[in-house]
Amino acid sequence: MIDTRRLRTLQAVADHGTVTAAAAALHLTPSAVSQQLAALEHEVGHRLLVRDGRGVHLTAVGKIMLGHANEVLAQLERARAEVADYTTGAAGEITVACFATAISAVLAPAITALRASAPGLQIRVRDAEGDQSLTMLLDSEADVAITVDYRGAPDPADRRLHRVPLYAEPFDLVLPQTHPLAAEPPHPPTASLAALADETWIGPYPGNPVHDVIAFACEQAGFTPRFAHCSDDFRAVVALVAAGAGVxxxxxxxxxxxNLQGVVVRNVPGPERHVFAAVRRGAESHPLLRPLLTTLRDLSDRTPT
Structure with a gap:
């Protein structure tokens, strides 16, 4: 009989690429992870992993087992959801990993709304960028991730996840008041990214999903942005623009x-980020998660962007 805990270990190693990283995610020692994998290989009767430098990659049999592991673990999530529905109803605590803007836009209003409609539901919030929240979800450190699509994100068809689309958020161009484009007539208040190819840029650090959106939008306009200043805090970014440090x-x-004093905001066609909520597949019917997902979706329909 295959131990489901070992399937979760295989999934973690596949997600993180090394035994050490998987061990940290599972709160185990690397030695314990290696023992779990060795035991799983013994149960299956085939090698599942091959070392590749400092990391590991799955063998053909390992990939087959990973697909089944995803299905088995999703079915266990469904079982937990049904048991919870039967025994406790919508009373308990869940953890939501969410980036700051979405906390303000939809998560905080959802908490307010659920206080009346689901008083037994307690929500713990963890501020996490989009690339962090999905990892927290898959590592069972969060029950819900509110995140965005980004380079390197799990594919929308990833069978480990159930997605709930929320909203698409446009990006606006922020310019110093002294910039030539800031002096253009404001009707319509639009600007072309192609005209900014030689500018100094301010934005989040590489790895932040917003950085990916900006880089891709500029690539579509025919250039690679030259980031001279980096901050993941948008207030700091706007302050640097106001100081004339870039766009x-x-x-x-x-x-x-x-506070937009010292800057001018212009619309630009194209760049936007697609925000969605995700849970581990099978958990979408959990009585603690259903009301939150429904409320988030309803609030997103009314979120002005």
Missing amino acids: ALVPRLALRDM
């Missing part, structure tokens, strides 16, 4: 209620 693309909701 920036900023998600529209991040500019809401922000």
Whole structure:
């Protein structure tokens, strides 16, 4: 009989690429992970992993087992959901990993709404960038991830995840007041990215999903942006623009209620980020998760972007 805990270990190693990283995610020692994998290989009767430098990669049999592991673990999530539905109903605690803008736009309002409609539901929030929250979800450190598509993200068809689309958020161009494009007539207040190919850019660090959106938008306009200043805090980004240090693309909701003194905001066609909620596949019917996912979707329909 195959131990499901060993399937979870195989999944973690496949996700993280090394035994050491998988051990950290599972809160185990590398030695314990290696023992779990060795035991799983003994149960299956085939090698599942091959060392590749400092990392590991799956053998053909390993890939087959990973596919089944994803299905088995998703079915266990469904079983937990049904048992919870039967025994406790919508009372308990869940953890949501979410980036700051979406916390303000939809998660905080959802918590307010659920206080009346699902008083037994307690929500713990963890501020995490989009590339961090999915990892937390897959490592069972969070029950829900509110995140965005980004380079290197799990494919939308990834069978480990159930996605709930929320909203698409445009990006706006933020310019110093002294910039030539800032002096253009504001009707319509649009600008072309192609005209900014030689500018100094301000934006998030590489690895942040917003950095990927900006880089891709500029590539589509025919150039690679030259980032001279980096900050993951959009208020800091806008402050640097106001100081004349460069130009920036900023998600529209991040500019809401922000002090925009010293800058001019222009619409630009094209760049946007697609925000969605994700849970581990099979958990979408859990009585603690259903009301949150439904409320997030309803609020997103009314979120002005």
